[in-house]
Amino acid sequence: MILMKHLFSFLFIAFLSTSMFAQTTWKADPAHTQVSFGITHMGIAEVEGTFSEFEGTIVATEDDFSDAEYDIVIEVPSIDTGVEMRDNHLKNEDFFDAKNHPKMTFKSNSSEKVSEGKYKVTGDLSFHGITKPVTLDVWYRGTVENPQNGDVISGFAISGDVKRSDYNLGSDFPEAVLSDKVVIDVDGEFKKQ
Template sequence: MKSLTASILGLALTLSAPAIAQTAPTRDPAQIQAGTYAVDPNHTQVGWRVSHMGFSNYAGGFSDVSGTLELQPKNPAAAKLSVKIPVASVTTTSAKLTDELKGDQWLDAAKFPDMTFVSTKVVPAGKDHAKVTGDLTLHGVTKPVTLDVTLVGAGTNPLNKKTTVGFEATGKLKRSEFGVKTYVPLIGDELHLTIAGAFEKQD
């Protein structure tokens, strides 16, 4: 009797659950739709990592990213990327440190509320890789930074049905060159960035 009841319950749950079918995302640039894409802020993450006194590599992140991506898969070098990251979104595992990073001794979020990146050059480096150079503005200073970008996948999001493309990018910069010099070199000058970016096609 228990077995029959369990079977009926399982069947009911199966019938009541929405069917979510997904075609596997592609990593073939030729299959990606050309057009303008906007950052999906709910699924885009910007991570950073810096040496903490040589004892550990301390990590944190930023959120609430916005921006656009112009894609021309038949001419990848023509791609254009522009993103904005609110500095006050910085977060770490320490509430005290997070507050300090927002202050004027570090990122000074009140005076310099946004970090931006605007691409100036895209160089394809294989079928699903590219080096993207752009102007990074942080703490009121603008300098060129190059990101190593890898296509993660593209296709239709099975939940919201939006055409979506995702990339992973890595890069590094010297924070002192942007005027963020607190505790250098006790706290590492070289800042490593990792970006998990999701973009949705605009109609």
């Protein structure tokens, strides 16, 4: 009888622990997510573009995503600035060298809450054969249920900037032509798995 009580207590605690600390995985919905970037040209105009092929995963145990881990993979050849000639130039050896470095990745390693729903997320950004630590701003915009299909979705805006010189990107193009600062934005919906 005592053994049964101990066994029941152990199973109950194990169940509670699993329930309380269960991880939830969220995947980016490509139809409602955009990965974009912007750079200043000649000091007077902003040129923007997108990457149309990507995957994004967020794993968290907390409902407010305060302990979230972010993993984003971008297919560099999917770059699109609306000008085919420029896209082809960005894919070649002058810039991304997409043939030899087809993926851009971000993997987080820490998250710091700065206010309600807002976080500073630090991780490793890798592309063009170089990996550097970066800190991104993350805004968790809320979670809703899609009334059409019952999917549970969470909205996130992830933004930050990097120096192209840190990644040896377009080193033949001085800052007077292309700004060293490149702004990165990921904005969209992540679906609960």
